[in-house]
Amino acid sequence: MRDPGFMVQxxxxxxxxxxxxxxxxVQLTRAGLGVARRLGDRAGGLLFDRLLxxxxxxxxxxxxxxxxLPDARLLIDPVDAPAALLLRVGPTLALRVCDRDAEAExxxxxxxxxxxxxxxxxxxxxxxxxxxxxxxxxDTALILALRNTLDGEEMDLFGDVAAxxxxxxxxxxxxxxxxxxxxxLLATARxxxxxxxxxxMAMLExxxxxxxxxx
Amino acid sequence: MGPFELICPAGNPAALRAAVDAGAxxxxxxxxxxxxxxxxxxxxxxxxxxxxxxxxxHARSVQVFVAINxxxxxxxxxxxxxxxxxAARLKADAVILADLGLLAYAAKHHPDxxxxxxxxxSAANAEAIRLYREAFGVRRVVLPRVLTVPEIxxxxxxxxxxxxxxxxxxxxxxxxxxxxxxxxxxxxxxxKQGVCSPASHVRYxxxxxxxxxxxxxxxxxxxxxxxxxxxxxxxxxRFVPGGGTSRDPAYLFEEPxxxxxxxxxxxxxxxxxxxxxxxxxxxxxAYIAAVVAAYRRALDAFAQGLPVPALxxxxxxxxxxxxxxxxxxAWR
Numbered sequence: 001m002r003d004p005g006f007m008v009q010x011x012x013x014x015x016x017x018x019x020x021x022x023x024x025x026v027q028l029t030r031a032g033l034g035v036a037r038r039l040g041d042r043a044g045g046l047l048f049d050r051l052l053x054x055x056x057x058x059x060x061x062x063x064x065x066x067x068x069l070p071d072a073r074l075l076i077d078p079v080d081a082p083a084a085l086l087l088r089v090g091p092t093l094a095l096r097v098c099d100r101d102a103e104a105e106x107x108x109x110x111x112x113x114x115x116x117x118x119x120x121x122x123x124x125x126x127x128x129x130x131x132x133x134x135x136x137x138x139d140t141a142l143i144l145a146l147r148n149t150l151d152g153e154e155m156d157l158f159g160d161v162a163a164x165x166x167x168x169x170x171x172x173x174x175x176x177x178x179x180x181x182x183x184x185l186l187a188t189a190r191x192x193x194x195x196x197x198x199x200x201m202a203m204l205e206x207x208x209x210x211x212x213x214x215x
Numbered sequence: 216m217g218p219f220e221l222i223c224p225a226g227n228p229a230a231l232r233a234a235v236d237a238g239a240x241x242x243x244x245x246x247x248x249x250x251x252x253x254x255x256x257x258x259x260x261x262x263x264x265x266x267x268x269x270x271x272x273h274a275r276s277v278q279v280f281v282a283i284n285x286x287x288x289x290x291x292x293x294x295x296x297x298x299x300x301x302a303a304r305l306k307a308d309a310v311i312l313a314d315l316g317l318l319a320y321a322a323k324h325h326p327d328x329x330x331x332x333x334x335x336x337s338a339a340n341a342e343a344i345r346l347y348r349e350a351f352g353v354r355r356v357v358l359p360r361v362l363t364v365p366e367i368x369x370x371x372x373x374x375x376x377x378x379x380x381x382x383x384x385x386x387x388x389x390x391x392x393x394x395x396x397x398x399x400x401x402x403x404x405x406x407k408q409g410v411c412s413p414a415s416h417v418r419y420x421x422x423x424x425x426x427x428x429x430x431x432x433x434x435x436x437x438x439x440x441x442x443x444x445x446x447x448x449x450x451x452x453r454f455v456p457g458g459g460t461s462r463d464p465a466y467l468f469e470e471p472x473x474x475x476x477x478x479x480x481x482x483x484x485x486x487x488x489x490x491x492x493x494x495x496x497x498x499x500x501a502y503i504a505a506v507v508a509a510y511r512r513a514l515d516a517f518a519q520g521l522p523v524p525a526l527x528x529x530x531x532x533x534x535x536x537x538x539x540x541x542x543x544x545a546w547r
Contacts, residue, residue, distance in 0.1 A: 065257065121229065121500050121501060122501055123501050124498055124499040124501045124502035124505075124531055126497070126498055126499070126502070126531075127502060127530065127531035127532075129444060130443050130444050130445065130471075130532070130533055130534065130535060131443060131444075131530065131535065132442075132443070132444055135419070135421065135426070136419050137420070137421065138418075140414040140415070140417040140418060140419065141413075141414035141415040142256075144255060144256045144257060144414040145256035145257040146257070147257070147499070148226065148227065148255065148256060148257030148258045149257040151226075151227060151229065151230070151499045152227035152228060152229050152230075152257070153229060154229055
């Protein structure tokens with residue numbers, strides 16, 4: 001569908017991704033969920049703990065607010081990704097990969113790209129709900145508290161993670177600027193690659209994202 | 216009269232920055248408690264956040280109005296009076312009040328503080344507005360959304376008070392400040408606790424491809440597959456009248472729809488309206504940025520006598536539909 005013209009025109013942030021770079025980030029998020037699921041509870045848990053610590057350092061006010069919420073679990077289900085996330089708010093904040101039927105006090109479902117936009121305040125949650133692109137179940141107050149808390153931040157998932165990566169942080173703006181050209185090169189390489197290599201690349205992509213072709 | 220003032224909502228500091236950067240003349244907001252009519256989880260401003268917000272806005276010549284527009288409860292005046300005191304101390308440009316006692320308190324203790332009358336006061340005639348002006352020095356009245364444009368013009372001809380009207384966003388079809396529909400279903404009041412359809416009492420249930428919204432245990436709407444959804448408010452619920460079972464549920468009061476009075480700018484200007492208000496302190500900063508920017512462009516074009524550009528905001532409004540509301544309501 002036509003993307004409604006209400007994405008934040010984030011001119012204040014030099015690292016704001018263009019649409020092609022954004023596509024890459026969404027693919028990486030989906031692939032990351034697939035990888036985290038394969039890593040299992042222990043290693044995946046360590047990764048998510050690290051991610052939360054990075055985000056907490058960048059957004060202390062939001063994390064303090066999440067910590068003050070009553071102990072509850074929120075299932076975040078990107079319907080086009082291989083796994084869902086279980087966010088525990090309250091005194092013991094935690095994030096884990098989980099099955100999409102995991103038990104939780106509240107559930108938010110929607111396409112991965114939209115959930116990522118919502119996390120970063122690039123799109124309005126009410127508008128997504130009105131258009132039925134986002135569905136919610138369970139404790140509405142918990143969902144609203146989370147949404148409002150995150151919307152009060154200027155979060156940039158990849159930017160925040162890159163910022164914690166020392167000298168590598170300078171790579172992200174460059175990567176975002178050049179994402180379109182890199183994708184074009186990749187597409188060309190894919191077209192020119194001999195069939196066995198092409199099939200191998202496609203299989204690897206499917207394994208990473210956990211998706212079947214055409215899904 | 217100068218150009219219209221554009222008054223924009225903010226539910227958090229990021230939304231305030233978005234509104235200021237997108238071209239607001241003033242931003243209205245509330246404290247994080249029951250003293251304002253958008254008392255929702257995770258929303259609104261702490262005192263330090265208000266101080267930062269005012270500094271940000273004033274540095275860019277944008278005003279900040281603090282809505283303290285619920286009605287204090289018997290024996291518990293302190294939160295409301297403290298809110299007025301803190302807004303004055305932090306140098307807010309105006310407070311938006313509804314309660315007579317609170318107006319009297321503000322006028323007595325903060326004579327230099329500019330007072331606006333909230334839409335929640337439902338002041339809809341010249342006599343009422345004159346009383347607020349003479350008794351408390353109210354400088355501006357936010358008119359309830361029940362008046363037609365000719366009625367607004369007649370009213371402005373009779374009073375010496377600035378008027379502000381809503382032009383975009385969610386729409387209360389009831390008389391503001393006097394609606395108890397949500398109180399009936401939830402036991403919590405929009406007018407006292409600032410919660411119309413409190414999230415704690417709202418549940419959404421998928422029913423196959425349909426979506427049911429429930430408030431306080433009552434099913435108030437079922438949206439079919441692909442049908443645009445609306446807020447879970449009783450005034451926009453679908454019901455079977457008269458307790459019958461054979462008729463399809465229908466909207467008894469108002470359909471899920473959003474106000475957009477952009478087409479009425481010439482009439483509102485001729486009616487001597489001073490300021491135009493965008494609803495939506497509960498909305499995200501992406502919405503605020505887009506709506507404020509669109510209205511800024513429209514008002515700038517209007518002020519220069521140029522064609523007013525269309526907003527193209529249908530995709531983000533309640534029910535995916537827009538109306539000019541009571542301003543042009545034929546049945547009135």
